[in-house]
Amino acid sequence: MNVEHATVFVTGANRGIGQALIAELQQRGVRRIYAASRQPQALAGMTSELVVPITLDITNRQQVQAAVARASDTTMLINNAGALAFGSLLDSPLELIVRDMDTNYYGTLHMVRAFAPVIAQNGGGAIVNLLTMASLASAPAIGGYSASKAAAYSLTQAIRANLRGKGIAVHGVYPGAVDTEMIAAMQMPKTSPAQVAQAILEGVANGVEDIYPDGMAQQLVQLWRQDPNQLAAQLAAL
Template sequence: MIELNGKTALVTGANRGIGKAFVEALLAAGAAKVYAAARKPETLEALVEAHDGRVVPVTLDITDREQVAAAADRLTDLDLLINNAGIAHFEGLLAPRNPDAARAEMETNYFGLLNMVQAFAPVLGANGGGAIVNLASIVSHVSFPALGSYSASKAAAHSLTQGIRGELKAQGTHVLGVYPGPVDTDMGAAVEMEKTPPAVVAKAVLDALEAGEEDVYPDPTAQHLHRSLMEDAKAVERETSAMLPAA
């Protein structure tokens, strides 16, 4: 069981979408303080002003290792790290319109995530262990060719999550992997599927964290695909492989 009441958390990508929903859900769960991180601190002003000093803005680009290390040196009271920041370019793997898309997605969704866990794991360990939440995706488990490079970056994030779970067990840090389907955010606007509100995803994730779970599929689409993958992974792969990039 993971207790959220009275704890201090850091949420990356906190200025909108799921990140903003995480901040609000943490406060509702009794968190004493939430560090809300974003590359542009001005995008956090309304969130900070709405919560009477319990939300502290942090300027943070997770792809900048020096900036991440400096943040870890400052935020020494951390109990919970929520790695939410991510990008998606909605490109296929072959002949992408943006040839730099795959590299940019990997830099944020994998290497940025690695930067964060390397820098903040010692902080959590010094504070008794705490927890790390990594926002991966249902496409971590099966690639959608319409967003093939994003799928690959999230598969890497899933593997990283499994790896750090083993490495951090000895210091008592709990690691939760999150595998949502389409969510009703700016990033999800291009996805023509039923979408789940960010607040529903955030609540499901925090419930799973408090229950001590290691993996959570926080919406109906993710839950359906996860069950289908358990039953016949190749059938799901054949189905998703028909979702091709735009010509």
């Protein structure tokens, strides 16, 4: 897809990878950017002629409908918003496991169902889903998150086939560890969100369906391709 001509809608735009995507999109000179956040006040510094703030909790279906009505010229949707609860599936609070599934799977699904018809009407474009290497094999220390992102991976594969004839490319992004608030508690080498944002947009521009945006992701996907159980063993050690 020609990113420079796109009108792009980004969820979870107020921090982390979402914020870095807004900065990178501004540099590339796209047509318009809808920057969506549950906390619109956090977008105040980003707002410009190019960047339109949108209030959006992706688990709120009324807000999703209002967002698509407001952003009806969108040609690229980046489903970046995500939640992560630490803990085992066996004993972490059920509300947190439900929250991860509501956000990462159902929230992404609400967005896709609302925006796919609009992107098709606008002549086609792209949907980009932020997944993780833990979509491909579970990391038991974040068991609920892994399950929700595995569901989002399955969704990505399904809609890729559903939308192929409608001119909408569907991209999955599988970062390794990225230096954001989400995994601030984890001590390990991390890639900067700016580097990940750049790699995502390069991948979309080059038509790469599955984007591994950093060194850790590229190394882990090799392992997964050789033997999925080896990736599971590696993630179990986290």
